[in-house]
Amino acid sequence: MKSQEDDALTEIQKRFRPGIPLMALILVLLLAISGCAKETVPQEPEKTELVLWYYWDIGKIQRELANLIDEFNESQDQIIVKAQYIPDESFKKRLALSAADDKMPDLALMDSSDFKYMHEMKAFTDLTDQIPQLQGYLPQAVEPCTIDGRIYGMPFGVNCLALYYNKKMMEEAGCRPPETWDEFYDAAVKMTKEGVDGFALSALQSEEAMFSFLPMLWSMGADVDTLDSPEGRNTFRLIENLRDNGVLRKQCISMTLSDLMKQFEAGNIAMMFNTSMAIGPMREHRPELEFGVVSVPSGDVPVTVSGGEIFGVTTGDHEDEAIEFLKFLADKNRMSDYIDHFGLLAPRADVQSGQYPSDDMQKKFIEYYKSARPREFTDQWPKISLVVTDTLSQVIIGERPAEDILKEAALRIREIREEAQ
Secondary structure (H helix, E strand, O other), rough: OOHHHHHHHHHHHOOOOOOOOOOHHHHHHHHHHHHHOOOOOOOOOOOEEEEEEEOOOOHHHHHHHHHHHOOOOOOHHEEEEEEOOHHHHHHHHHHHHHHHHHOOOOOEEHHHHHHHHHHHHHHEEOOOOOHHHHHHOOOOHHHEEEEOOEEEEEEEEEEEEEHHHHHHHHOOOOOOOOOOHHHHHHHHHHEEEEOOEEEEEEOOHHHHHHHHHHHHHOOOOOOOOHHHOOHHHHHHHHHHHHHHOOOOOOHHHHOOEEEEEEHOOOEEEEEEEEEEHHHHHHHOOOOOOEEEOOOOOOOOOOOOEEEEEEEEEEHHHHHHHHHHHHHHHHHHHHHHHHHHHHEEEEEEHHHHOOOOOOOOHHHHHHHHHHHHEEOOOOOHHHHHHHHHHHHHHHHHHHHOOOOHHHHHHHHHHHHHHHHHO
């Protein structure tokens, strides 16, 4: 820099002529020297980037999650969370492979029934003492992520299953919202016509299908370990009858809950099983659509299945930052602001009790959740779930006798149980 200043001064001296004011000479010199000065640019603070995996495929819900993440990112200048969508049917496999390769995301928002299975593969961070708010969460919400009295995950929201029906189609068929399986079958057959399926459920080989099918199985007195019992056979006989009468189509084996919602709001399905998360998007897409919600047909004793998503924090370099994000979500007042937008039920009783004050349809799910049964929370569950959903899809396709399919499924589940002993 010194040589540049000397060169500038020499050039000025060459050009100097008597009569040029001294101040003008000084000004030229200052301008020449200033060109050598480097401007100081303020440095942005370096942020820790967190990767979050999730599987929600409903546009409105994805936007709500993005808004919540943006709110956190803008609330501080040290952490930035970036979300990545992984399709539900491959989410579990992708997460398991990432655990095996030690390349897991910093945060994973997974189905509650998968948590312990994933924890067995690669332990998540113990959050018991890190997030004090967890002590106020509903026992049934934290049960899936509690191991030996310690809490290794944070529930985001909970939900359950109910039966949706098209009011106009139900009225035109001369039926009422079904309370029993006989009424359900009668309504489904009567509402089936050209271009309209009387009923559909998700039968894709994923946890969504298991979630959709379990209430049917339970309400008829069967369980995953008694598929080949008289009660189990009755459940699949209902599936066969719906199939044979053109009500339940083979396309169900490739449909997610989101797909069902879109077909229902388009008027192609008269009844479906779905969660409370479908209400908001359908109102947004088809505000003129008249639909109702009732509990899953089961007679005198209500039967439904509980579900929801749980955040797991991967052990590693970014644990503290990931926990800060979860603390942000766990704040009671903030949860009260965002949880209704997702169509979920809050995992805290003190928040859930105040949800949906002017929305009678959404409030129904609060009542349904009180009688909801959880799925099994063991590391065997993903294998068992795969057997049951595979059985469901085979029965819907109908290429083999259901009796043979059920016998094979029962044998496979017994083998899974025996391997775990």
